[in-house]
Amino acid sequence: MNDALTSLNGTHELVWSLLEAGPKSKAATANLVVLATSSIENGPSARIVVLRHVDRVSGILRVFTHAASQKVADLNEDERAEIMIWDPVEQLQIRLTVNIEVSHVDSETWSRLGPGTRLNYAVDPTPGTPIEAPENARQATPEASQMLCLNARVLSIETLHITSDGLSRAVFQDGTSQWIAP
Numbered sequence: 001m002n003d004a005l006t007s008l009n010g011t012h013e014l015v016w017s018l019l020e021a022g023p024k025s026k027a028a029t030a031n032l033v034v035l036a037t038s039s040i041e042n043g044p045s046a047r048i049v050v051l052r053h054v055d056r057v058s059g060i061l062r063v064f065t066h067a068a069s070q071k072v073a074d075l076n077e078d079e080r081a082e083i084m085i086w087d088p089v090e091q092l093q094i095r096l097t098v099n100i101e102v103s104h105v106d107s108e109t110w111s112r113l114g115p116g117t118r119l120n121y122a123v124d125p126t127p128g129t130p131i132e133a134p135e136n137a138r139q140a141t142p143e144a145s146q147m148l149c150l151n152a153r154v155l156s157i158e159t160l161h162i163t164s165d166g167l168s169r170a171v172f173q174d175g176t177s178q179w180i181a182p
């Protein structure tokens with residue numbers, strides 16, 4: 001077992017190091033994360049997204065998405081969301097409570113994106129439109145206006161660590177940390 005997970009401080013440090021490693025490698029635990037949103041009409045909605053940038057100082061995680069996607073509509077209605085991560089090596093579940101601000105991609109970010117990444121956010125017709133068959137969705141010319149940044153501000157972190165001795169669960173919020181019953 002990772003010794004870091006036996007203390008609250010060590011657990012907090014490990015969480016942020018896992019998050020920071022996410023955007024740097026496709027093999028990293030926090031490269032793909034589950035983002036859950038909700039809306040009154042559709043209820044809860046969860047999907048996998050790529051973590052593109054993590055800034056521990058500001059506590060902001062960044063994801064890219066298509067401007068016409070359902071998650072953007074959800075977030076325009078309710079900025080509250082959750083991000084879930086499972087680390088099979090550490091046997092650690094990480095639950096992040098976040099508020100998400102939606103913003104346009106600035107020209108510097110857009111210019112740094114590879115053509116493959118840009119194409120991920122260019123589809124015709126727009127995401128979610130009913131079509132006869134998969135081939136009826138065409139690759140459109142990427143446009144910066146179709147791509148949005150989801151800037152997720154971390155409000156609290158909850159961890160659940162599974163060991164052969166049992167479960168340990170902790171909450172980190174507003175600079176405080178606390179073990180809680182699993």
Ligand SMILES: Cc1cc2nc3c(=O)[nH]c(=O)nc-3n(C[C@H](O)[C@H](O)[C@H](O)COP(=O)(O)O)c2cc1C
Nearest residue numbers: 032045047048049050063064065066069070071072
């Ligand atoms: C491996 C993987 C990575 C994905 N990465 C993203 C992503 O970074 N951004 C995104 O908007 N959708 C991504 N998706 C697609 C979403 O899971 C989802 O299907 C899509 O965004 C539509 O979701 P929505 O209708 O709830 O908005 C990814 C899917 C997979 C399987």
